[in-house]
Every structure is written in structure tokens, then in C-alpha cells.
Amino acid sequence: MIILALDALDLNQVKKFNCKxxxxxxxxxxxxxxxxxxxxxxxxxxxxxxxxxxxEIPLKTQWEFQVPIExxxxxxxxxxxxxxxxxxxxxxxxxxxxxxxxxxxxxDKATVEEYDEVIWRNHRENKKDFLNAVGKxxxxxxxxxxADAIGHLSFGITEKMAEVYRELDxxxxxxxxxxxxxxxxxxxxxxxxxxxxxxxxxGFYSLNKGLGLDFPKITSFYxxxxxxxxxxxx
Amino acid sequence: MExxxxxxxxxxxxxxxxxxxxxKNLAVLWSTGKDSTAALWLCKKxxxxxxxxxxxxxDTSYKFPEMYAFRDNIAKEWGFNxxxxxxxxxxxxxxxxxxxxxxxxxxxxxxxxxxxIKERKFDALILAIRRDEHGIRAKERYYSPRxxxxxxxxxxxxxxxxxxxxxxxxxxxxxxxHPILHWTELDVWRYVKEEGLPVxxxxxxxxxxxxxxxGCMPCTVPIPSxxxxxxxxxxxIETSKIPERAGRAQDKEKAYMMQKLRSLGYM
Numbered sequence: 041m042i043i044l045a046l047d048a049l050d051l052n053q054v055k056k057f058n059c060k061x062x063x064x065x066x067x068x069x070x071x072x073x074x075x076x077x078x079x080x081x082x083x084x085x086x087x088x089x090x091x092x093x094x095x096e097i098p099l100k101t102q103w104e105f106q107v108p109i110e111x112x113x114x115x116x117x118x119x120x121x122x123x124x125x126x127x128x129x130x131x132x133x134x135x136x137x138x139x140x141x142x143x144x145x146x147x148d149k150a151t152v153e154e155y156d157e158v159i160w161r162n163h164r165e166n167k168k169d170f171l172n173a174v175g176k177x178x179x180x181x182x183x184x185x186x187a188d189a190i191g192h193l194s195f196g197i198t199e200k201m202a203e204v205y206r207e208l209d210x211x212x213x214x215x216x217x218x219x220x221x222x223x224x225x226x227x228x229x230x231x232x233x234x235x236x237x238x239x240x241x242x243g244f245y246s247l248n249k250g251l252g253l254d255f256p257k258i259t260s261f262y263x264x265x266x267x268x269x270x271x272x273x274x
Numbered sequence: 275m276e277x278x279x280x281x282x283x284x285x286x287x288x289x290x291x292x293x294x295x296x297x298k299n300l301a302v303l304w305s306t307g308k309d310s311t312a313a314l315w316l317c318k319k320x321x322x323x324x325x326x327x328x329x330x331x332x333d334t335s336y337k338f339p340e341m342y343a344f345r346d347n348i349a350k351e352w353g354f355n356x357x358x359x360x361x362x363x364x365x366x367x368x369x370x371x372x373x374x375x376x377x378x379x380x381x382x383x384x385x386x387x388x389x390x391i392k393e394r395k396f397d398a399l400i401l402a403i404r405r406d407e408h409g410i411r412a413k414e415r416y417y418s419p420r421x422x423x424x425x426x427x428x429x430x431x432x433x434x435x436x437x438x439x440x441x442x443x444x445x446x447x448x449x450x451x452h453p454i455l456h457w458t459e460l461d462v463w464r465y466v467k468e469e470g471l472p473v474x475x476x477x478x479x480x481x482x483x484x485x486x487x488x489g490c491m492p493c494t495v496p497i498p499s500x501x502x503x504x505x506x507x508x509x510x511i512e513t514s515k516i517p518e519r520a521g522r523a524q525d526k527e528k529a530y531m532m533q534k535l536r537s538l539g540y541m
Contacts, residue, residue, distance in 0.1 A: 079538055099539045143541045146532040192535065196409065234410050234527035238534055 041117070041221045041268065042174060043181040045087075045125055046208055047080060048188030048237070049226035051244045057205040061212035062224055067246035071257045072228060078239035080188070081105055083227035083258055085127035088112040090262025097127075103135065113262045116269040117178040123169045125183040134162045138189060145193065152193050156200075159189040167211060174215060184208060191230045195237025221268055222248040225261065275468050282461055283316065285437070286453040289416055290320040290400065292439055293451040297398035300327045300451075301357070303387075305402075306341045306474060307488040311348070312462050313402035313454055315471055318352065325354040330390065330399070333360045334382040336371070336490035344474045357394075361386040371492040376529035379493075384424060391448055398441075398449040406458045407518060410527070416455055419446030426450075459518050460511050467504045478502050487518055 046062075051069045054062050072078060074092055081102045085093040089111045097105050107127050114120045114128075122129045141158055144150035163186045170182030186204050194200045215222055229242025245256060251264070275283070293300055302317055302325070304310045317325045331345055349356045361369075364381040371378045390396070405412045413428045417439045420426055432440060441449055454462070466473060476485040483496035484507075497516060501507040535541055 077538070081539075102539050139540055142535065146528065146535075146541070192531070192540075233531055233534075234408075236527055236531040238531070239538065 041179040041223070041265070042215050042218065043179065044212060044215070044222070044224045045084065045181055045183040046187060046224060046226050046244075047126075047183070047185040048191055048228060048230045048239065049208065049224070049244045050187070050229035050231075050240065050242050052242060053187070053201065053205055053230070054244055057202055057209070059205050059209035059212070061209045061216050062205075062244075062246060064212075064216070064222065064224065064246040064248045066250045066253065067224075067244070068253070069229075069255060070225070070243035070245050071255045072241045072243055074257065074259075078228035078241065080227055081126045084125055084183075087225065087227070087258050087261055088114070088125075088128060090259050092259060093127075103130065103132070103139075106130075113265040114179065116266050119177045120179045120181070121173040121177040122181040123173065123183055124166050124185075125181055131162070131166075134165070135185075138162065138185075142189075142192070155193060156190060159186065163207070170211070171214060174218070182211070184211065187226075187230065191237035193236060195230055196232045196235035216248065223261070223265075225258070227258070276464075279461065279465050279468055282454075282457055283319070283465070285456065286313075286316045287320040288437070289439060289451065289453040290317055293398055293400065293417075293449075293453075294321075294326065296439075296441055297449065297451075299394070299396050300398045300400065301330050301394075301396050302327065302400035303402070304329050304331050304345075305488065306331070306337075306345045306348070307402075308462055308466060308473065308477065309402035309404060309454060309457075311471060311474075312457075312465055313400060314348075314352070314354075315469060316453060317400065318354075325352075328355045328357050328394075330357045330359055330387075332383050332386050333358050334378075334386075334490050335360065335365055336382070336492055338476055338488070338491050338494075340474055340476050341488060344472070348472060357390065359386045359390040361389065371490070374533075375493060376526070376533050379526060379529065388422075388424065396448060398451055400451045400453060402454050403452055404457050404459070404462075405455050411455075414452055414455055416452050417441060418450040418452060420448055420450060421445075422447040460508065463504060463508050463511065467508070473504065477507065479506075486516075 075094055082094050082097050085097060085105065085107050088107050105127055109115055124131045138158055141150050141155040145152060145155050163184055166182065166184055173180045186208060190200060190204050212224060224246040226244045229240040229244065230237045231240040243258065302314060304314055314329065361382050364385065369378055369381050403411050403414060405414065415431050415434055418426060474488065476488060478484055479499045479502050482498060482500065484499040484501060485494060485496050488494065499510060501510045
């Protein structure tokens, strides 16, 4: 199984930029209505565990939060590789640098270009790790925060977002022909605040098999993955 | 006057007169910057030298001394009814940009204006915003209805065809009227020159810097410039690739975004 965990991938943007690889056989919006806030760590932890983790993850220490493997759907697989997923194998150093630059931008101490450069550099690192892992494990999760990180400072700049979505569509294109179940999922969507981008409830999912999911909750994928591993959808 | 400026002025004056005819209790906002001073001049011209409604200045108490001096001189010279609005409660509590720029802006500008509207029951306000200032302002209409919390639904605005500005019959608290919405920064400066309007000295270069947009002192920085006359300013803007509000350290969007990212734990 391959899971592309794409932070802030937004259904409307996927359609707008006509990302054919991301829009697999079945695609649509995820239901985030049982969450008070669209917090990245909370949503990924909830995706992994199948439970709403909002109350269990305090805001102040959220980036350090890690879910034990026994609580995640990963326990259903013999082997796994999870690249950079928040609440599991988050690359702390990379993301701390990103957040530092984000803060510096708001304090007028760094430019958008400096920030973007680091985001793209980290993205390329994850892409390399992800493509290296594909085919070597029962499940590979590749996490990419490009749409979220670039979007926060530049969601209103169409050319930039087109480049981001083109890149993410290309990553999806790399795995689309493999003989494996492919799930593309985002934690939340994004909406414009002038040139900036704020989290929205317009999350995205797509599957390379038509399972007829209807507005699925992000927590419902835990059970779906379990059933796929147990060959219910074979 | 060159034809282009004459056309701009004609349209603006028509909008101002239309607003005066349509609303019971109109006022004009004046920051003392170039745009609102030009709008004030248009109000004066529209009614043959005397502005027939109050002029509101929102005083955050953090403006430049030159802005206060300019305000008092013009008010005296042009002889209009000036209302100075302050959020005294927030100022007494010691609110300042250090306590959060968004909060400071909201309390000292928005709340001060909200209170004044409530107290004086204004049903329409003339504002000197322009479409070319900012992306979101490009979506504005000449008549822009607001609710009691100053919210504006840009996705639900009536068309303004054939220069017909119609106020909605209900569902709004007050109307924003934007008579110079169609002007550009260059148009304003050319008009200032043409009409010989007074200019705040902060706009002219001193020691290699000048203010291109005026706001509160702690949140506004000058841009590098050698333009010491209106002609030089016009020449500078004609070739400049720097946005007009680049010197405004924190616009509302940026401040909002910073606050939002904080609440999500990013900072």
C-alpha cells in the first residue's frame, strides 16, 4: 500500500489545476466536522489512530507528540516506512527550521523567497526518501507539506500554487501505475486570506480503487485500511 | 486640467453628490494622507466649497506629529466640521502595537469608528480607498454595504451598471462609499499637482527616505527615495516596482495570518 499524505491539499485546488494523477479513480472531500480546529498534528494523529485526538494533543507541545505504533493502523502491516509524518516520524529539525523562518517572515527578518527555498529543499529530500522506499515495504507513507507551507504565505499567488500542485501531481504520477493500493489524503484544505492561506475544512482524498466512500471522516480510514489488509477489498 | 483627470473627478463628484442625496447621515473619513485629502477636496468641490457633512479623523494617538499638524491646519483653513474619534478606554488601558499589532489596529481604529457610528448614527461613510492599492480592494464597489461588525461579503454585491449606485433596502448597518475607487496612485499625485492641494511633508524625501503611505508611527517605515517635489514623486512612481503599501509593516491580512498561525501552533 502507498499513502501520499499531502498537507493542506485542497479539493478545489486539485480540480482548478487539473491534477489528473491526484484525482484517482475515486476522489472527494473529507469530513472534518467533528474537529474544532484544523490542526495538522491532531488531524494526522487522528488519521493514524482512527480516533479524534484533539483533546490528547496540547497545543504547546504538539510538534513533539508521537503516537505509539500499537495505536496506529501501521500495526496491521509486517513492514512499513513512514517518511516525515507529523505525530509519527516528523523530521523535527527540518520543520523547526521552517517554523523559525515563518516567524522571521512575520517579524520582517526573512523574505518569502528565503522561506520558500527551505520548504522546497525539504520537499525534495522527502521526495527522494519516498521514491527510494516505494516497493520495499508493505506500506509506505510519504508526507509532503509543500501545499501547506508555501500556501500559508502565498496561497493567493496562483502561479506559485500552480507550481506546487504540478509538483505534487508529479509525485502522485510516480506511483500511479504500481500494482498497489494508493491512497492520497490531506489533513485539511486551504482558503485564501488575501495573498496568504488559512486552513479550511476542504480536505481531499483519492483512491485508485472505486470504493464508493461518501464524504468520509478522516478517522474512518483506519478501519478501511484494516479491511484492505485483511483482503476484504481484494 | 488634462482630460483623464477631468473624467476621474467628474465621476467622483457624481458619486459624492449621489451619496449625499441618498443617505440621511453621511460623513467622510480623513486620515490626512494624500488619498483622503484628495477625497476631501472632491467633497468640497462637489458642494461648491463647503463640505455639508462631518469629517471624521480616527486618532490612534500613534500618528506622526506632522499628521496632526497637517490635520489642524487644513481643518482651520477649509473650515469643515471635524470630529476626532478616539478609543479612550483602550488608550487608558495602555494599548500599543507592542501588545499585538492586530489588536492595536482593531481597538484603536475599528472600535473607535464603530463607537462613533453608533453614537452619531451615521448611515454612510465616504472612504478614499482605491482598487489599485491592494488585491482585496480591487474587489470593492463604489457602494459597499457593511454589517454592524464591519463585515463585508464581497461575493454578494450588486452590479453597478451604467454608473447607477443603489443602496440595498435592508441587511446592512452602514454603507461605505468609495468615490476614488477607480483612481490610481499616480492619478492622485497628478491631481494633487493639478489642483495645488496641500501635501503632508512626510511624503517628500528627507535624508534619502520618504513615506509613500502614511499610517501609525510604530507600524510605518519610509522607503528609499530622493523625490523632494510632486513632479519627482510622479516620476518615481511611474517607474517603481515596489508596492505602494510596502512601507506599512503590518497590513491587516498579515497581522491576521500571524495571529491565526499562532493559534494553530506554528509560532
